[in-house]
Amino acid sequence: MRLCSVLLVCLSAAVSSAFVISQQHMWTKLILTHHWPSTFCTMEKCHSNISYWTLHGLWPDKGVDCNSSWHFNSSEIEDLLPDMKKSWPDLLHPSSTGFWKYEWHKHGTCAAKADSLDSQHKYFSKALELYHKLDLNSVLEKFHITPSEKYYTFSQIEGVIENFYGIKPKIQCVHPSKNAGVQILGQIEICFNPDFTLLDCEKQLTNDNKAGWGNAMDVDNRGSGFSVCDHDMEVYYPPLS
Numbered sequence: 001m002r003l004c005s006v007l008l009v010c011l012s013a014a015v016s017s018a019f020v021i022s023q024q025h026m027w028t029k030l031i032l033t034h035h036w037p038s039t040f041c042t043m044e045k046c047h048s049n050i051s052y053w054t055l056h057g058l059w060p061d062k063g064v065d066c067n068s069s070w071h072f073n074s075s076e077i078e079d080l081l082p083d084m085k086k087s088w089p090d091l092l093h094p095s096s097t098g099f100w101k102y103e104w105h106k107h108g109t110c111a112a113k114a115d116s117l118d119s120q121h122k123y124f125s126k127a128l129e130l131y132h133k134l135d136l137n138s139v140l141e142k143f144h145i146t147p148s149e150k151y152y153t154f155s156q157i158e159g160v161i162e163n164f165y166g167i168k169p170k171i172q173c174v175h176p177s178k179n180a181g182v183q184i185l186g187q188i189e190i191c192f193n194p195d196f197t198l199l200d201c202e203k204q205l206t207n208d209n210k211a212g213w214g215n216a217m218d219v220d221n222r223g224s225g226f227s228v229c230d231h232d233m234e235v236y237y238p239p240l241s
Contacts, residue, residue, distance in 0.1 A: 026062070026113055026114075027060030027061050027062040027063060027110060027111070027113065027114075027194075028061060028062070028194065029060070029061040029191055029192070029193070029194075029199060030058060030059065030060055030061070030111070030191065030192040030193075030194070030196070031058070031059040031060075031061065031170075031189050031190075031191050031192075031201070032055075032057075032058055032127065032130050032131065032134070032189065032190050032191070032192065033055070033056040033057050033058075033059060033187060033188075033189050034053040034054065034055065034056060034131075034136055034187065034188045034189075034190075035053065035054050035055070035056045035091070035186070035187055036053060036185055036186055036187070036188075036237070036238075037050040037051075037054055037091055038051075038147070038238045038239065038240055038241065039174060039184050039185060039186035039187075039238060040091055040186065041091060042174075042184070042238070043174060043186075043225050044091070044092060046091050046092050048091050048240075049240065050089065050091075051147070051239075051240050052137040053136050053137045053140075053188070054087060054088060054089055054091070055087055055088035055127060055128070055131050056187065057103045057107055057127070058103075058107065058108075058111065058123070058126065058127035058130070059107045059111075060107065060110045060111045060113075062110065063110030063113070064106055064107075064110065065105055065106055065109065065110075066109040066110040066112070066113070067109040067112070068105070068109075070105075070109050070112075072097075072100065072101040072104045072105065072120065073120065074097045074100070076119070076120045076121055077100075077120055077121055077124050077125075080121070080124055080125055080128065083128055084100065084124065084128070087128055087131055087132070088100070088124075088127070088128065088131075100124070104120060104123065104124075108120065108123040108124075111123055114194060116194075116196075126196070130192065130196065134165070134190060136161075136188060136190070139160065139161070139164050139165075140157075140160060140161075143160040143164070145157055145160055145237065146237070147237050147238060147239035147240070148237060148239065149239070151182055151234040151235060151236055152185075152234065152235045152237060153234060153235070154171070154229050154230070154231045154232070154233070154234075154235055155231070157171060157185070157235060157237075158171055161188070161190070165190065165198055166198065167190070167191070167198045167199060167200045167201070168200040168201055168202060168203075169188055169189060169190050169191075169201055170188070170189040170191075170201040170202070170228065171185070171187075171188050171189075171228070171229050172186055172187040172188070172189070172226035172227055172228055172229060173185055173186055173226065173227070173228075173229040173230070173235060174186050174225055174226060175227060175230070176233075181233070181234065182233065182234045182235070182236045183229055183230055183233050183234070183235055183236065184235075184236045184238060185229070185235050185236065185237045185238075186225075186226045187226045189201055191203075
C-alpha cells in the first residue's frame, strides 16, 4: 500500500512537471505578417503585378520547426487554395506550394500546439480569416495612405493603424543606403492573443503570468532585409513599377 502511494506521488509529480514544461514552451502571441509586394520584389528580384497587401505568415512568438515529421499536404487545404493563391501568394514562385510548405513547417507546426490551430486546415484557414477581418489594405486606403511617389511620416502610417484597430503594430522597412534620406515600407505585423483578440505587438505580460512572452519569431528568410522603421525618417510606400 505504501509503495502504491509513493508511485502515485511520483506519477503526479511527473505529470505536473510535464505540464509546467509544456506551458513554458507554449506560445503566447500570434503575429499576422503582411507583405507589400512591390517592396519585397525589389529586394528579391521578382516581378509582381499585385497592388494590395498580401499575407506573409501567421507566426507564434515561440518555437521554430516544432514537428519535422508533420509533413505539409496541400490536399488538406484544397478548398482554401483559391484564396491562398490570391491572399497568400508565393511572390517568387507563383505556381508553387513551396512557400506554404515552408510556413507550415517553420511556424504552423508550432502554432498547432493550440487546439484551435492543431491541423493544417485550421492553421491556414485561421490565418486567412484574420487577414480578411483586418482588411489592412482597405483601412490604409480609407485614411489616404496609398502607394505614392510622395513620402509619408512614420507617425502618419502608424497612427492610422493604431487608431483604427486600437493596438500598436510593428511596421518594418527597407532601410536606405548611406546618406539616403528615405526608407521603404515593406512589412506590417499585427498581433493577437491566443484567443485571437488584438494585442499591441510590443506588449509585455504582467508578472502574474509566469510564462512571459519569449522572443517573437518575426524574422523569416523571405524578406529578412526588413527591420523596424526609423520613426524619424520619411517613408516611401512604392506603387507598382
